Amino acid sequence: MPSSDGVRVARRTLLGAAGAGAVVGLTGLPSVALAGTAKPTDALRQRWFDQLTGGADLDPTDPDIAVAVRRIEKAATSALSTLDTSAGRTVLWKDLASTTASHDVTANFSRIAQIANSWATVGTAHHGDATVADTVLGALDWMSEHRYNTTLTRYDNDWDWEIGAPTQLNNTMVLLYDVIGADRLARLTGAVDFYTPDPNLWRIDRQIATGANRVWIATVVAVRAVLDGDTAALLRVRDALSDVEGGGANSVFAYADAGNGTGEGFWADGSYLQHWMHPYNGGYGKELLNTLSGLLHLIGDSDWQVTDPAAAHVYEWIDEAFDPLLIRGDVVHSVCGREIARPSKQGHVAAQTIIEATLRLIPAAPADTATHLTALAKRWITEDTYRDFLTVTDISSLVAARSVLASAVPADPRPVRHKQYPRMDKAVHRRPTFSYSVSAYSSRIYDYESIQNENLHGWHLSDGMVLLYTDDLGHYSGDYWPTVDPYRLAGTTVDSARLADAAGQRTVSAATWVGGAAVPGATLAAYGMDLRGVGSTLRAYKSWFFVDDAVVCVGSGITGGAATVETVVENRKLADATAAFTVDGARHTGTGTLERVSWCHLDGTGGYVFPTRPTLHALRENRTHTWREINLKYGTDTPVTRPYQTLWQDHGTAPTDGSYRYVQLPMASAAVTRRWADDPPVRIVAADATAHAVRGAGLDAVNFWTAGTVGPLTADGACSVVLTKRGNRSTVAVADPTQGRGTLTVDLAQPLTPVAAVDGVTVTRTRGGVRIGVDTAARTPGATVAIEFRKD
Known part of the structure; x- marks a missing residue:
């Protein structure tokens, strides 16, 4: 028989909230007893409130927590300082006034939620302030009347109406629940239910929701149901995660199968696909994990907890879909989709999301799994010296992270492994001093995504692009994507013909040969692709042979193309603009034509050996561009300048049988590079x-x-x-x-x-x-x- 408040506290479940007595931020239980409350979902509402704020027992005098509290307060103060509170206001914020861009609806609710969070968080200057509460309620009323209600016709992007805006609105209602009033609550939750009524469907034409979208939608429905005491909706949320109504075809927990459902979601090899055939572990995949961890935390140990055994796959995702791709605080950018073109997503933000999600999963995990996840989280947090997780995360995750760091569980060793993802045409090679990834595409996978005016120059992201991760932890975070030459991405063989914004996006190749073989338990592997240029007659066979600390790169049959065809050996954003570039033992300026090259070395990056002694071209330059050039939606017009060293081989115009051969030695010294050139072991x-x-x-x-x-x-x-x-x-x-x-x-x-x-x-x-x-x-x-x- 269900308990009076709908929450069970006597047992540990498969996935969900932790038992009583856990540290705030790890526990899913309310910080105070809630027996006798008015709704069977009130305990869950308190649980969500505590997750958002850290709970009533938060100690704002703790130095780390004080920093987080001040950050919350600062965001609210900024939002309040520009909020129009006049009686006849026509907008809340002047920079969010659009009635055609739905993003502004979400952004308005996001700022309101920032103020509400500061009001509800212990230790802020706004905590419990009646004037601030009235300000928030007034802003909600204005939004309800003018921007978000059951009579308005939606415009622009369904995501904002069904996911973005209601997520922020739901959080605000939870935060101000005690002062919001019954009529206002009913009106606002009614609007949420109007736009997001079903945890299985989304968009105005009621499509089946898949992958991250299903979890987002389900969470919106769940929090709204918690606010309304709608237990029937919570049961549908639980079942939607397993797609009970659809026979499991689009279960979030089950591994994706192209023959059953859309193929979106996690695959058994660790690949994550969204929008049919786009690799997205570091984009939608991380958002699915993050949102799902919160939802499982919300409904765990309750009458609406998940009981599907396939939910245990979540732990496998951590090991295979995320850990191999999470490199010292960064996530391999070839699986981040169009998010690489958003300035707000650089700076190791994706990794922060994965860590926060993992911290939420630890309390309810089986003991051995919890220990393993603790070890992983400890490594992820401590190995990122570019961005201090403890100073940027939310309060609940901060408390959980400190618990992990203080535990006796040792940090997981940094992985040394080679991992291939056949379902999304990607490979990653992890060594003690570097990590190296290859991005390809085939008849099974799209080349790149550019929708909603984002990632406009992603043309060659899957043409054999190589990403090299070294001790320069900010390499791909410090304005790399707006400033790098998009026609000369490292590792690619390209037709250099100029392309229109978003040209060829969401295109599959005519080729099926993409992938490779790897020796289990070793860092020895072969990887290759039959490259077909998008919108071009270019074709090439490309291979990468991974031999521990060396990568042997081979290309042949390079044919076609409308313009000059090039293979890009390197295109490195320099942490030091004066980094030494050495050619056959002699210091070089970094710019010019290099004849009969045997080997090169770039300080801070590594060496390159050329067994056929080709003619190469080098360019040392400062590149100045804006984020707006690659993202009209979120980009800014502020010019940014970064120094680069580029090295490439020119195959000529419309070659008939071009080739290249070189060995890349990441982080090798010049002396080691020379020895490889003189006596190659491979x-x-x-x-x-x-x-x-x-x-x-x-x-x-x-x-x-x-x-x-x-x-x-x-x-x-x-x-x-x-x-x-x-x-x-x-x-x-x-x-x-x-x-x-x-x-x-x-x-x-x-x-x-x-x-x-x-x-x-x-x-x-x-x-x-x-x-x-x-x-x-x-x-x-x-x-x-x-x-x-x-x-x-």
Whole structure:
């Protein structure tokens, strides 16, 4: 039988609020007993209030908390200082006066919520101030009459009407619940229910909500239901997360399947897709995690708690969808979508959101999982020396973070691993001194997103773009995206023809060959792409072979293009504008044509080795641009200037069979780079239309574009293979980057015996070797299959 307040406190649930006695910010329970309250949802409302404010027991004299309290107070003071409170006002804030841009509706409610938060938070100058409360209520009344009610015709973006604005309005109503009055509450929650009535559907034409949008919508409905005491709506919210009404096709918790639902959401390999086929772990994915963690916290240990066993996948997302891509406070930008073009999203903001979400998940997690998440959160917080998490996060997360930092659980070691995401055509290589990512696209994934006048110059973000993360933690945060040359992104091979804003966005490639193979438990891998230029005849085969601290880059078959075709070796925003650039041992200005180059080195970044001694072009320049150039919606007109060092190879106009070969040695010294050039431990042994391949001591790695033989490996068709040998043991890692072959066969010209059987793999003896048959149809598309052998 349900308890009188709808909240159960006697047990730990799968996901949700923590037990009584937990620290404020970790607990999901109200800070005071709420027995006998008027609505069965009042305890949940108090829980949400405490999450927003830190609760009644907050100690504003604590130095860290005092900083957070002052930040809340400052935001409210700023909003109050420009708020029009006159009797005949026609706007609340002059800079938010639009009646055609729906963003202003959300922004108005956001500023009102800032004031309300300061009024409700212990220790601010506004706390409990009756005049401030009246000011907030008056602003709500004005918005209700003029901007957000059940009779207005919505305009512009559905997101603002159904998610952005009601989220802020709901929070304000929770914060001022005791003074808002029954009639006003009914009018305002009625407006929320008018625009966002169903946790399963959204948009004016009532589309099925998916991914982050479903969680946002469900949370809006949930908080509104808590305010109204609408328990039936809370049950629908719980069920909407699992898509009970839709038979689970768009469950938030279940791993996405293109054959069941839209394919939006988290996939088993850790990929997150939104807007059908856009990689978005660091955008919509992080927002889903963040909002979901809050919603689970709200309804946990209650009559409306989630009971779906698939909810445990949330913990797996942390390990596979976020941790590999969260690098010392930054999130790999190739999975952040159009958010990279927003000035407010630079500065490690995405990582802050992921950390806050993880902190909310810890209390209700199983003990071992909670310990693991604590270790991760501790590492994430402490390894980011660019942005101090404790000084920018909300009060509840601050308290939770301090609890994590004070715990006896040691920080998780910084990962050393190679991770590929076949479902979203991305790879990341984590080493002790650097991290390196590759961004590609195929017939399965869009190239980039540019909607609502954002990310206007994202043309080449998936043309093999390389992102290199080093000790310069602010590299991609310090106005990188408005100032970098968008036609010369590192790693890309591009047709340099000028393009219109947003040209080619949301385009898939004609190519299926994108992906690679990786040796489990090692940082040895092959990755490649059959590049097709968007709006261009350009085509190229591109490969990256990861050999611990080196990345061997190979390109061949570079053909077509309307203008000069270039492969960009490097385009680095310089932390030091005078950083030394060395060419074959001699200091160089950084600008000019470089003939027969053997190796280069850029101080603070690393080295580059060129085995074919090509002609290269270098440019050291200051680039001045504005955020408005790449984002008309959120950009500013203030010019920003940043220094860059660019290095590229020119393949000419409309080449017929261009190529490149170089080795990138991130964070290597000039001396190490020279040694690589003089005596390379890994050599390129194939670079043609059949295969790209490298060989080193105990290593053969091949990207087969078609059937062929390279060294000891023969493939019956397109595949990626990495063969490693250590002592009398060998490992063969093989994958189908086309994700469409079903079966593949690799012959290995070495007499070996498999150590153990592998599901879906057959091994048969051949003359002088073995034949490996792999059933890829029964596996996650594009995934690596590894077979271990011993020498007889």
